[in-house]
Amino acid sequence: MASVLSRRLGKRSLLGARVLGPPGAAPPSEPQAELLEGAAPQPFVASKDASCQEQPKEVLKAPGTSGLQLVAFHPGQKVCVWYGGQESTGLVERHSWAEDKVTVWLLDQKLQICCKAEEVWLAEPLGRIPQVPPPEQGAQAPAYRPVSRNIDVPKRKSDAVEMDEMMAAMVLTSLSCSPVVQSPPGAEANFSGEEQGRMGSGCGRGFHSFSSVSSSGEKFPGASPKYLGDAFGSPQTDNGFETDPDAFLLDEPAPRKRKNSVKVMYKCLWPSCGKVLRSIVGIKRHVKALHLGDTVDSDQFKREEDFYYTEVQMKGEAAAAGVPTADSAPTPSVTSPPLTILPPPPPPKAQSSGPDHPGLESYLPSGALSKSAPGSFWHIQADHAYQALPPFQIPVSPHIYTSISWAAAPSSTSSLSPVRSRSLSFSEPQQPPPAMKSHLIVTSPPRAQSTTRKARGEAKKCRKVYGIEHRDQWCTACRWKKACQRFLD
DNA sequence: ATTGCCGGGAA
DNA sequence: TTCCCGGCAAT
Structure with a gap:
């Protein structure tokens, strides 16, 4: 049961995965950490400690202070840039990583400028006092523009962003939900209310990631696949911290499926x-x-x-x-x-057989069976099938007999033993008397299956020998789906 | 997917 | 008790 359960659980899909994420497990800045990691090697990715959520920021600061810009700007991202002696807000058009240049569309001036990445910083709507970042004062930039800010995804403030997230949620829902799980039209409320509540930041992160990708026409090099992978809960992330929650979360949908009890x-x-x-x-x-x-x-x-x-x-x-x-x-x-x-x-x-009828004797199947057991087909009715063993019969090796003694023990039908003995005697002359046999039965401890099921033997069974179409030639046990009594292991 | 057969129900 | 078969597990 447990194995079955686990097998089923293993097939869950992703949306739920996010749903059950431990609250706070995925800090909002994680996608950015990944994003950066896609562009530049990260020295801290191996950290599995939960505190790694904080560590990256600290570590990331170091490159910034050393003049190396590790900030990634998304196309469409709202940023501030020092232009014309004043700070102007604009949207990132593209970020040329190689040249570390950022093309920004200035909203105020309605023009496009290209400047160095270090001259651009994210527009922080919440109480950030924009400081003048003269390019030549690059050393200051890290001071007021810690990486965690630069890489922060815009909070859901604008309607556009919210719509993007909504769209992302819908896309995720439709992509990851099985038909059974699919929500009815009014389910968004349910989703965002009940489930998102449980999602915590993990889900929020997923949506952020997805929206940032889907809303931008241009993909960030090395970032989008990561994003997608992350959004779909793929275990690709090399940050061990979030791999586990994802793996755990991936197991969600199946129970939901079960909940529906369809x-x-x-x-x-x-x-x-x-x-x-x-x-x-x-x-x-x-x-x-x-x-x-x-x-x-x-x-x-x-x-x-x-x-x-x-x-x-x-x-x-x-x-x-x-x-x-x-x-x-x-x-x-x-x-x-x-x-x-x-x-x-x-x-x-x-x-299939046209004029043939199942009971018709004219029905002679082609193949070894029909050749070898021509007459057996019609006289089985008398008793158990194996009592009517056709003359051809299966190759019975001497060792079978002994095993019969054991195997016949459980059912030990009195009428069976003579018949079987007769049918097998041609290959095994020594035939223990029934009394002997019963003795064997009684004193036969070595019956292997103290466990559960009898191990499947290599011997051919009636089904194999006769085929399903000659089921009536099977031994009784086989016909009753019991352990075959004719072809014993 | 197929096969063997256990467990249990119906006659 | 005989007959049958669903469902599980092994292959």
């Missing part, structure tokens, strides 16, 4: 059947065994059972309760119709 079930489309099973395996087997099994040549019509079932999604209660029979047709959920609705196909026989 369960996929499979309905048999065979006329007047309509059986509903929970597993695709089950429905396939159902179709094969009950409807196709004896009539369809396995080789030629492999997978034909695929055409005889459809997928339905049911509410949790109904699914849990199970729809036992055909008559009570399951009610597919309104919002999610069956994924595959196949027109009821013609009866398989019509196309």
Whole structure:
């Protein structure tokens, strides 16, 4: 159970990942740290300590003071620049990283200028007193323009930014949510209210990152992939700190899916059947065994059972309760119709074997089986299939006999032992009397399976030997889906 | 995806 | 008890 659970949990998608992030786990400046890291090597990326949130800023200051500009300007970013003797605000057009030049569109002058990156600083709306940064006073720049400010993403102040974030949220939602999880039209409120509340800064960061990318026509070298990766919760980040939360968060959607309690079930489309099973395996087997099994040549019509079932999604209660029979047709959920609705196909026989009928003796399958077991097909009714072992029969090696003694122990049908002995005696002359056998049974501790299931043996089983189309040639146990009694390991 | 068979239900 | 089969686990 735990393994299944974990497997399922592992498939969750990303949006939820963000949702459950530990509050405060992702400081708003992290994307910038990544961004910078994409452009210049970072000495601190290996830090896994939570305090690393603060450390980068400190470390980043060092390059700034040494004259090296590590500030990355996003296109469209609102910045201030010293122009014409006064500070002017403008929008970053582009940032030529190689030349460390920033092209800024000045809003006031309505013109575009190109200046050095160190002459540009981010417009800080909140109470920052803009200081005059003469270019020649570059040493001052770091003092009032710490990296954390320069790289800070604009707070959500303007409507444009908010719209961007909203768009990003919607994009993320639509991209990462499975259909089941998809929110109804009014769900944004729910999303931003309930979930974003839990998201904390981690989600906010994601949105910031995404909006900053999506709102800019030009991608920042080395930054966008990171951003995208980050926004989608990819574990690419080399900052160990946020990898773990992301990995953890990635596991969110599955439980939400489960919360919806919509369960996929499979309905048999065979006329007047309509059986509903929970597993695709089950429905396939159902179709094969009950409807196709004896009539369809396995080789030629492999997978034909695929055409005889459809997928339905049911509410949790109904699914849990199970729809036992055909008559009570399951009610597919309104919002999610069956994924595959196949027109009821013609009866398989019509196309498969034409005039052949399942019970018809003229039906002689081609292949080794038909050659080797010509008569066995018709006289099985008498008793267990293995009582009617065809003369050809399977290669039975002497060692089988002993194993029979053990394996037959659990079921130990009295009628079985003589038959089996007879059928096997041709290969193993020594035949212990039934009494002996029962003794063996009683005193047989070495039965391997004190654990759970019997390990699957290499021996061929009735299904393999006869095929599904000759199910009635199987041993009884095989037909009953019990441990094969004919081909013992 | 297929196969073996356990566990349990129906007749 | 016999017969059957869903569902799980191994492959």
